[in-house]
Amino acid sequence: LPTSYTLPSGDKIPSVALGVWRAEKGKVGDAVKTALNAGYRHIDGAWIYGNEAEVGEALKESGVPREDIWITSKLWNDFHAPEDIEPVLDESLSRLGTDYLDLYLIHWPVAFKKGKIPREVDWDLTNNSYPTWQKLEELVEKGKIRNIGVSNFNIRRIQNLTANPLKIKPVINQVELNYWNPQPELLKWSKQNGILLEAYSPLGSAERVKETLQVPEVKKIARVLGITPAQVYISWHVQRGTAVLPKSVTPSRVEENLQITRLPEHLFDLLENAANSHKPVRSVDPHWGVDIWH
Numbered sequence: 001l002p003t004s005y006t007l008p009s010g011d012k013i014p015s016v017a018l019g020v021w022r023a024e025k026g027k028v029g030d031a032v033k034t035a036l037n038a039g040y041r042h043i044d045g046a047w048i049y050g051n052e053a054e055v056g057e058a059l060k061e062s063g064v065p066r067e068d069i070w071i072t073s074k075l076w077n078d079f080h081a082p083e084d085i086e087p088v089l090d091e092s093l094s095r096l097g098t099d100y101l102d103l104y105l106i107h108w109p110v111a112f113k114k115g116k117i118p119r120e121v122d123w124d125l126t127n128n129s130y131p132t133w134q135k136l137e138e139l140v141e142k143g144k145i146r147n148i149g150v151s152n153f154n155i156r157r158i159q160n161l162t163a164n165p166l167k168i169k170p171v172i173n174q175v176e177l178n179y180w181n182p183q184p185e186l187l188k189w190s191k192q193n194g195i196l197l198e199a200y201s202p203l204g205s206a207e208r209v210k211e212t213l214q215v216p217e218v219k220k221i222a223r224v225l226g227i228t229p230a231q232v233y234i235s236w237h238v239q240r241g242t243a244v245l246p247k248s249v250t251p252s253r254v255e256e257n258l259q260i261t262r263l264p265e266h267l268f269d270l271l272e273n274a275a276n277s278h279k280p281v282r283s284v285d286p287h288w289g290v291d292i293w294h
């Protein structure tokens with residue numbers, strides 16, 4: 001299976017990352033160090049996760065050269081207004097202890113008015129992410145970001161964005177992909193349009209991981225191949241052609257999740273068909289007064 005994908009910029013993004021959403025403070029640093037020791041070279045984080053300083057400290061302490069590590073962060077919904085982007089990006093950079101990101105994503109296709117409690121949706125920027133994108137393009141030119149993309153965008157929203165005269169096209173869309181929500185249409189469309197998907201909650205996230213690992217087809221494949229159910233899923237994601245971002249703060253699992261292997265075609269098909277044969281269910285479904293998925 002591919003250990004990395006090459007983006008149009010020429011940059012190579014490692015296919016398996018350590019995801020740090022809900023990686024607890026006090027644990028996330030050790031998880032990052034365990035991951036780098038085990039051979040991970042890709043950390044997927046975000047400003048809103050609130051743990052970038054601890055991640056940055058661990059990156060520094062690991063001694064692994066910066067240029068060998070792929071670091072992703074994400075622009076939170078409060079900061080879509082062009083003038084708000086660079087300050088919050090600078091905050092991520094300083095916490096992570098670096099002067100550039102490998103990848104910066106628009107975290108959600110929803111813009112909030114900055115700092116309003118309760119939150120207020122900025123409908124102009126929500127319906128038109130081009131001003132936000134133009135600022136991101138400028139920050140690429142400035143050297144603070146190497147690649148830009150989106151997250152939680154559906155096909156219609158990507159098409160709305162790319163209908164503008166972009167200097168840089170979105171090359172990545174990070175979305176929920178797992179057994180319960182395999183999104184075969186989005187995957188097919190993204191491949192046809194040169195967009196790499198990244199799978200978040202690849203094991204169904206904390207709420208569903210137990211159930212996910214007990215799916216009979218997966219247990220069977222794991223038994224046949226002599227690997228763990230988690231390894232079956234992570235292999236499946238890469239074999240589908242996506243990057244995959246399993247989260248764990250448990251050292252043995254962090255190590256386990258990097259060991260992937262190509263599934264024989266009939267076993268791949270068995271899992272693919274099982275995943276696609278039930279009604280899709282999202283594990284992450286925020287309600288911000290915007291129908292995100294349509």
Ligand code: A2P
Nearest residue numbers: 201202203204205206209230246247248249250
């Ligand atoms: P923990 O972090 O306590 O090790 P997802 O990647 O889909 O978001 O799933 C994350 C959840 O799955 C976390 O609760 C994590 O627990 C758990 N997890 C991650 N890797 C494994 C694994 N190899 N086996 C079992 N559970 C795992």
